[in-house]
Amino acid sequence: MEKRISGTTGLFTLLGSPVGHSGSPAMYNFSFQHQGLDYAYLAFDVQKDQMPQAIDALRLFKVRGSNVTMPCKTVAATLVDDLSPAAKIVGAINVIVNDDGKLTGHITDGIGFVRNLKENGVDVKGKKLVVLGAGGAATALQVQCALDGARAISIFNQDDSFYANAEKTQAKLHDAKPEVEVNVYPLADQAKLKAEIADADILVNATIVGMKPLDGQSLIDPSFLRSDLVVADTVYNPLKTTLIEDAEKLGCTVAPGKGMLLWQGAAAYTLFTGQEMPTDAYQAYEA
Numbered sequence: 001m002e003k004r005i006s007g008t009t010g011l012f013t014l015l016g017s018p019v020g021h022s023g024s025p026a027m028y029n030f031s032f033q034h035q036g037l038d039y040a041y042l043a044f045d046v047q048k049d050q051m052p053q054a055i056d057a058l059r060l061f062k063v064r065g066s067n068v069t070m071p072c073k074t075v076a077a078t079l080v081d082d083l084s085p086a087a088k089i090v091g092a093i094n095v096i097v098n099d100d101g102k103l104t105g106h107i108t109d110g111i112g113f114v115r116n117l118k119e120n121g122v123d124v125k126g127k128k129l130v131v132l133g134a135g136g137a138a139t140a141l142q143v144q145c146a147l148d149g150a151r152a153i154s155i156f157n158q159d160d161s162f163y164a165n166a167e168k169t170q171a172k173l174h175d176a177k178p179e180v181e182v183n184v185y186p187l188a189d190q191a192k193l194k195a196e197i198a199d200a201d202i203l204v205n206a207t208i209v210g211m212k213p214l215d216g217q218s219l220i221d222p223s224f225l226r227s228d229l230v231v232a233d234t235v236y237n238p239l240k241t242t243l244i245e246d247a248e249k250l251g252c253t254v255a256p257g258k259g260m261l262l263w264q265g266a267a268a269y270t271l272f273t274g275q276e277m278p279t280d281a282y283q284a285y286e287a
């Protein structure tokens with residue numbers, strides 16, 4: 001480290017709270033070193049109300065770029081100079097690129113989701129998706145799938161504060177991508193859920209169900225699945241959710257959340273450095 005960090009080293013950061021558990025510093029610092037890039041990556045615990053100061057600090061210290069995590073993704077989108085097309089629709093960012101003082105916000109969660117499908121042999125173009133959830137991960141992937149040419153998206157959510165989010169996404173996509181058919185249904189309508197899955201190509205769980213401590217639970221009755229359905233999950237802890245296990249048993253193509261996590265980080269790395277992240281080398285190192 002003392003040989004790697006010098007007076008010219010460019011800094012990248014992670015802003016949010018908590019950040020102590022994040023795998024990003026290890027992943028990016030490994031990748032910078034692997035590719036001989038004179039950069040370092042550090043995490044800073046920042047609360048929502050401290051974000052204006054944190055963004056000023058990015059400018060002051062000429063920080064090259066930053067990731068933004070919970071709970072700061074939405075406020076950060078209001079503080080940068082420009083937004084990517086997806087970030088404009090989502091209204092939240094997880095990446096900031098500092099281009100000589102101009103800060104541009106991007107959202108790579110949806111990009112990571114689409115890439116994870118692609119790595120598993122599935123293209124969203126022309127496909128109908130059923131997505132469970134309307135929170136941060138769900139919104140990002142719904143918007144990216146629409147931008148990337150999905151034919152239809154049916155959103156199911158339980159009756160909570162996120163339901164209105166789904167309706168907002170539906171309205172925003174109606175303006176931005178009117179050719180994509182977006183519908184919103186209550187998760188309690190199991191007959192509708194069954195019918196929509198029967199008519200879909202890809203089923204996605206983007207809720208917290210399946211994630212620890214809700215592991216062992218699934219929102220989908222296995223009888224709703226069929227072998228030619230693609231099943232994706234945003235949950236990456238555990239690596240295989242009950243939904244993914246049920247789908248695998250039936251022979252479905254699956255895309256678990258760990259891949260989305262890797263590829264959203266890799267997309268940020270490309271925005272930061274202009275290079276592909278050495279994902280194979282990092283995965284071998286991590287194993």
Ligand code: NAD
Binds near residue numbers: 135
């Ligand atoms: P969020 O809090 O923004 O949204 C939570 C969603 O879960 C809402 O739609 C809510 O209605 C739904 N929900 C909560 N409890 C439920 C229940 N009992 N039954 C049905 N629905 C329920 O969360 P988020 O940030 O969108 O994260 C969702 C999941 O996606 C988490 O497991 C998170 O770890 C994961 N995630 C993964 C990645 C990745 O790169 N793989 C990125 C972001 C988030």
